[in-house]
Amino acid sequence: MKLVIAVIQDEDVSELMGALVKNKYSATKLASTGGFLREGNTTLLIGVEKEKVEDLITLIKDICKSRKQTFTTPMPPTGSAGVFIPYPIDVMVGGATIFVVDIDRFEKV
Numbered sequence: 618m619k620l621v622i623a624v625i626q627d628e629d630v631s632e633l634m635g636a637l638v639k640n641k642y643s644a645t646k647l648a649s650t651g652g653f654l655r656e657g658n659t660t661l662l663i664g665v666e667k668e669k670v671e672d673l674i675t676l677i678k679d680i681c682k683s684r685k686q687t688f689t690t691p692m693p694p695t696g697s698a699g700v701f702i703p704y705p706i707d708v709m710v711g712g713a714t715i716f717v718v719d720i721d722r723f724e725k726v
């Protein structure tokens with residue numbers, strides 16, 4: 618048994634959850650926040666048999682898209698104290714950040 622932890626963009630959640638249900642994967646959806654952009658994203662916990670991990674990752678890859686995101690950050694003040702100059706930064710986010718973890722024991726009681 619493996620636990621697949623997938624951090625995905627909110628825009629892809631609905632389609633991916635639909636595909637997971639259709640393909641009989643069980644998943645738990647958590648609202649999360651990216652440490653860099655400090656924006657909402659979604660973390661899915663998906664427990665699967667070892668043999669199904671690659672199929673699951675393929676499904677996630679097919680649905681979750683990379684997107685360019687622009688965010689504005691204040692430039693550190695130079696010279697006069699307290700003056701911040703906002704400037705835009707582009708980053709590519711996603712498709713998905715995936716972790717695969719061994720599960721020692723899995724029980725539903």
Ligand code: 2BA
Binds near residue numbers: 624652653654709
């Ligand atoms: P965020 O931390 O908000 O990161 C969003 C995007 O910003 C990242 O996309 C990456 O392109 C960029 N980025 C992140 N940290 C950076 C840094 N120190 N310097 C420059 N650019 C940086 P992704 O790599 O696709 O990550 C998407 C989200 O997946 C992340 O949102 C975070 O929530 C999660 N994530 C990514 N790597 C992770 C890791 N090693 N551990 C835990 N969560 C991770």
